Amino acid sequence: MVPGVTHEELAISVSGLRKSYADNVAVAGVDLAVPPGEVFALLGPNGAGKTTTVEILEGFRTRDSGQVSVLGIDPAKADRDWRRRVGIVLQGTGEFDELKVHEVVRHFARFYPNPADPDEVIERVGLSEKANSRTHTLSGGQKRRLDVALGIVNQPEVLFLDEPTTGFDPAARREFWDLIRGLSHTGTTILLTTHYLDEAEALADRVGVIARGTMIAVSTPAELGGRHLATATVSWRDDGGPRSEETDRPTEVVQRLAASFGGEVPELTVTRPTLEDVYLKMIGENGQGAA
Amino acid sequence: MSTQTVEQETAQPAARQAGAGGLSLALAQGGIEFKQFVRTRESLVFTLLFPVMLMLIFGSIFGSTIITPPGENPAVTLSQYFVTGMIASGIMATGFQNLAITIPIERDRGVLKRYRGTPMPKWVFFAGKILCVAALAFIAVVLLLGVAVALYDLRLPDTGQKWFTFGWVSVLGLIACTLCGIAFSGVAKTGRAGPAVVTPIALILQFTSGVFFEYQDLPHWMQQFAALFPLKWMCQGLRSVFLPESFASQEVAGSYELGRVALVLAAWCVGGLILCLLGFRWTTKREG
Missing domain, CATH: 3.40.50.300 (P-loop containing nucleotide triphosphate hydrolases)
Known part of the structure; x- marks a missing residue:
């Protein structure tokens, strides 16, 4: 209600x-x-x-x-x-x-x-x-x-x-x-x-x-x-290839990366689960795939 | 005071809708149905022109074969006899076949469901169909009469009495056929099945009711069968209008039995209405 x-x-x-x-x-x-x-x-x-x-x-x-x-x-x-x-x-x-x-x-x-x-x-x-x-x-x-x-x-x-x-x-x-x-x-x-x-x-x-x-x-x-509470994924690339980190505090991670790269972080993205991700997970848990 | 005014204002349109508005809505619905029909070439050809084509084909085959006993005056040709049957068939085609075929298609397409989702009163939908069918039947009969008078020496009724008979036989027959057509639309499960279900019934009735063959020459059991349905009585009523009085002696009963014609057709009108109320469906079965 x-x-x-x-x-x-x-x-x-x-x-x-x-x-x-x-x-x-x-x-x-x-x-x-x-x-x-x-x-x-x-x-x-x-x-x-x-x-x-x-x-x-x-x-x-x-x-x-x-x-x-x-x-x-x-x-x-x-x-x-x-x-x-x-x-x-x-x-x-x-x-x-x-x-x-x-x-x-x-x-x-x-x-x-x-x-x-x-x-x-x-x-x-x-x-x-x-x-x-x-x-x-x-x-x-x-x-x-x-x-x-x-x-x-x-x-x-x-x-x-x-x-x-x-x-x-x-x-x-x-x-x-x-x-x-x-x-x-x-x-x-x-x-x-x-x-x-x-x-x-x-x-x-x-x-x-x-x-x-x-x-x-x-x-x-x-x-x-609970999408708004979900952890964010920060991804970037360093010499070793693509990297990513799951975190509750993405801003801190980005600041740390910026400091360590001394400026631009290569291929930086910060993502949270999309509505679609959340939805498909819910449907999957209920044993009913998207037909 | 001010609240009263507001109430009146909101109540008024509803009242208008229920009263005179209902009638104009029915006319508008009939107009829309008619427009849809005449713009569909297939239905125009099959419903209105097919009976005329049949009349021309059979007319050329029968020619002026005389079916009255030799020496009897006035003589009646097989073509004239056939013309009365074709007029009855034309009325059946616009009422029964037309609706029993088109309503399942509209149900399949969700057109009926869409009307159900509006405040349109149910009767307006049926009134619209009936008005449309009446206009089409009028056109069909005029067409058939025109061809028959021009080519087969059919004489238009010469007394007011005969015009009156022509009127009530056509109207009762059309009402019976229309109601049966609406009722029968519940039989075809899909729009595609419509013609397959309806056409054989129409053909069987035409063969046994004295449309393609003279009724008095048919086997007794076939006559009995056809006498259960309206088409036989429509044909017989129309023969009394277009064929001479003397031809009545050729009828199975020795007369045109107009009283019985009226009775059977009226009974079918009532029965058709009941079947209509029982058999009509707005949605397809699977939509429950």
Whole structure:
């Protein structure tokens, strides 16, 4: 539970969530608390239970047990008023074949009482040049941006993004991140699942790691797995070849090296474990390799 | 006072959405569906032009073969008989085949799931499909009638009574076929399986219901079988509109049985609605 926020004030709250399919347990007791305005990233290998969890929160799937509340309402009993306040970007891209981008966005805007201006939404997701193109002519990344446009056209209070940037080129991902940051600044609560650790690091206030249907860690990206406390590795080269030293006090080591080399230290680097290192270690310890 | 104003402001859009807004939403949904259909060349060709092509092919084969007993006036040609069956088939194609094939594709693509994630009322989705199908069926019937009048001496109804019969047979038939099409969309597990599941059913019904062959010449068991389904009754109702009164004596029952036509088609409308509510799925099975 997030300190200082009561249960009722949370945008998303989950406790003891369980869901099994015929032959396997998809979610085996997930707890989650996301306060309003937070960007929360759900990390985990394929088959860990991310999508099942998110789709239960979206009201698409039933659960076996546990408490779930999104905007104070159980998604299993979601009514149309609730749907008006929630934005959903599903994992797969949907196509509307022969319809044009602006026709689709305009049509979905009709479903909501206070939609954003469709042209502005198209602009925000960077599809203005394609507004008059039929959706089947869009590239994978452009289709995904159309998905996002349909997810935000209602100006949602809570936005679910299931692997939103899969198939994006690096530049498109950066643009997408800016879009998400913009939404976050306007107070939208965002729950996103992703495979990309740099994405989680760039966007999320907090990350949760799911493995085998349970949440094995929840933390800020900087502190996940005690990463901020981990020892640093100082590496350099001397006459004998590459050298490295693990230390809690890297600055001292660097000063010592600088003194002994009398200036520049050849090939000096100071590194700490990346989010990816920490994540892979966690997943590995849980016996579930990144599939 | 000020809090009241705020409440009113927030309540208003919701009310608008539920009332008159729902209807305009349904019209918009129908418009989007129609736009999608007419821009897809394959569906245009197969759903609207295929019945016309069949009519032309069979019309040239049958020519002006007369199927009424010699000397009877007015004479009825096999082509004229066939035309009534093709109109019924055209209605079935736009309602039943069209929806039973396209809905599983949309379900596969996640289009249906996406609609479920919006506050769009469920009925608006179905209303949109029905409006689209109605527009398409109207176009199909006009096309078929145009060709039949121009090439096969089909006479348009000459009395208000016959136009009325034409109207209700078409509308009831279309509603029954549309609802069955929506219900049947739950049978095909994947979009790819759709045509394979639906086409044989349509063909079997066409062969046994008096579309490709004269119904009265079919084996008894085949007649009994076809009489369970709407197409036979749609054909029979349309024969009463486009063929002379005297031809009724050629019917198996010795009359066009319009009362029974209405009854069976209405029963299929009700049954179709029930099947629709039971059989329709928004998501694929594996998504549970």
